[in-house]
Amino acid sequence: MTDTGQTQEHQIVVVGAGAAGTSVAASLLRQQPGLDVAIVEPSDIHYYQPAFTLVGGGAYSLAKTARPQAQTLPTGARWVRAAVADLQPEKNTLTLSDGRTLGYQILVLAPGLKLDWDAVDGLREAIGRNGVCSNYDPSLAEYTWQCLQAFRGGKALFTQPSTPIKCAGAPQKIAYLAADYVRRKWLADNSKLKFYSGGSALFSVADFVPPLTQVAKRYNVALLMNHNLIAVNGARREATFRFTNSAGETTDVTETFDMLHVTPPQCAPDFIRNSSLANEGGWVDVDQHTLQHVRHDNVFSLGDASSLPTSKTAAAIRKQSPVAAANILTRLADKPLEAHYDGYTSCPVVTGYGKVMLAEFIYGGKVTPTLPLSPFKESRFYWQVKKRGLPPFYFDYMLKGKEGDLAHKAIG
Ligand SMILES: Cc1cc2nc3c(=O)[nH]c(=O)nc-3n(C[C@H](O)[C@H](O)[C@H](O)COP(=O)(O)OP(=O)(O)OC[C@H]3O[C@@H](n4cnc5c(N)ncnc54)[C@H](O)[C@@H]3O)c2cc1C
Structure with missing residues (x-):
């Protein structure tokens, strides 16, 4: 970090420490522990939102969805405890709600949606x-x-x-x-x-x-x-x-x-919608495969705030984060981007107590299950995965920037 008068400069500034911002920052720091990464995040609590459905159905406790932000932020990242108010991509700076300015070489936008x-x-x-x-x-x-x-x-x-x-x-x-x-x-x-x-x-x-x-x-x-x-x-x-x-x-x-x-x-956050980084719909205008901004090559976005034409889920972020991290490191090294995201997302559709139909698909609506089980059948196994498997996977694996994963495959 360097301090140039009023502007604090960082190699990488990540906006938002939700599913997307935390996992990509953790992945970057895992691969290059010396990186200067700042995460701008106003909230003290990180929620595992996919379990909110089960909370509403009386099958999960709200307390188990929440962790102190200080525990989920990656080791080595600098937490800037504020909200972003305004972006100035032509100057590689952004303004915080308390008036401070941050400068960056790479900006990662992951503030979720409103x-x-x-x-x-x-x-x-x-x-x-x-x-x-x-x-x-x-x-x-x-x-x-x-x-x-x-x-x-x-x-x-x-x-x-x-x-x-x-x-x-x-x-x-x-x-x-x-x-x-x-x-x-x-x-x-x-x-x-x-x-x-x-x-x-x-x-x-x-x-x-x-x-x-x-x-x-x-x-x-x-x-x-x-x-x-x-x-x-x-x-x-x-x-x-x-x-x-x-x-x-x-x-x-x-x-x-x-x-x-x-x-x-739901819509993109105001500071995104009102910026020159937004597309017509208000979302951060990124290439759907590289996650790089279409006009500013030092800006990346993933997660709910991005324009990626796929279903907005934490499961999608699990596959977006490794691509974003790889391409950010390549961009820092001034090399051509190679990592590609295929649009993978998944939605465990809870169809009753003890039953889930797991919809997994990529761009173009192609169905791509990870396990050899019918994606169109309700399953007790996937209920257990949703309720007991995915929360620890999220907190202890995905948010830690760990990336080894099972491959998904097209059927038929
Ligand atoms: C009811 C419900 C059920 C769901 N079910 C599933 C499911 O079964 N499976 C699944 O995979 N996904 C599910 N999801 C979706 C999933 O939770 C989201 O897609 C995911 O959390 C999005 O991650 P994100 O990092 O983009 O945004 P978020 O996780 O929302 O994080 C955004 C972060 O940015 C911060 N922020 C906001 N504004 C600013 C600002 N101005 N400056 C700095 N920081 C800011 C916020 O405080 C927040 O911490 C569900 C969501 C809900 C609500």
């Missing part, structure tokens, strides 16, 4: 009370479980917005857990469960739509596509959806509910 609660009228006021819950925020996930336990029959609604979201399967997972819970409590006969999605398909990869539709059918969960949640009135327990038909005409529909699980609309 949950846009204000994009739905009345949602911010309604959330966390009157049966309106969400697994998307750690302060709310336990309330989902309270709502489920308080449910005595009636109407339970589950929403998915039309924006990109992290873990596109998560809105369905809680619907299936709730349906299984209702069945086990003998409440199914006097309950109506409805899944409202702003999208036109139940899942982004067509091969998974038929088996997931079968799961919804089995539980009698009604599937309503092209319905975007636009307003919530918690006190009156009413949710309003905007339905768009194939001709683009819209109709607003208001439903009453006893329980409403909301997946909020």
Whole structure:
């Protein structure tokens, strides 16, 4: 690190110490322990977000998802405990919310995404009370479980917005857990469960739509596509959806509910969206294989904030991080980039207590399982993997920058 007047200079500045920022910084420092890496991160706690679904379903404790940031940050990285407010890529600098400036040779953008609660009228006021819950925020996930336990029959609604979201399967997972819970409590006969999605398909990869539709059918969960949640009135327990038909005409529909699980609309963080590094959608504009910015060759991005055209998951980051680390080290050495990311992502779709359908795929929606098990069948083994295997794998392996991995292969 050097201090040039007001600007603190680092070889590498990583923005965000979530799944992506931590794993790539750890990998870099593992390979070259002498590197000068600063990580800008305002939060004291690191959450393992993939378990939030299980917390909402009462199958995992929230406390187990959280670790002090000081414990998960890689050894040798300098923690800059602040938020980035503004980027100046043409000067290789960024400004922090406390006014300090950092300079860099390489910038890695991994600040995740923003949950846009204000994009739905009345949602911010309604959330966390009157049966309106969400697994998307750690302060709310336990309330989902309270709502489920308080449910005595009636109407339970589950929403998915039309924006990109992290873990596109998560809105369905809680619907299936709730349906299984209702069945086990003998409440199914006097309950109506409805899944409202702003999208036109139940899942982004067509091969998974038929088996997931079968799961919804089995539980009698009604599937309503092209319905975007636009307003919530918690006190009156009413949710309003905007339905768009194939001709683009819209109709607003208001439903009453006893329980409403909301997946909020999501977008890139403001300081990314307002910068020259964003693409049209607001995400960091990177090459989909090298993870290098398309206009600034000393900027890289991975994880939820990036423009990578794949499903936003921690599993995707597990495969992105080694590619980003390799290409950053190559760029520092002024050599041509060689590491390529194939778009791998995976979504363990929880289809009930003790059941998971593991969707693994790469760019182009090609299904690529890691293990020789049918990806289209619900599995007890994958439930155990999700609940017991992946959390320690995440904290003790992935966040430590360890990269040895099983290969995924296309089927058929
Ligand atoms: C309910 C739910 C279920 C999920 N299920 C799964 C699953 O089953 N499998 C799976 O693989 N993935 C799942 N995910 C998705 C997965 O958790 C995310 O894709 C992953 O955590 C994204 O990592 P990230 O590092 O890009 O962002 P994050 O992990 O969100 O980290 C971003 C970090 O950047 C920091 N930051 C934000 N703004 C700034 C700023 N201005 N300056 C500096 N730092 C900043 C934040 O404090 C945060 O620490 C799920 C997520 C949710 C919410």
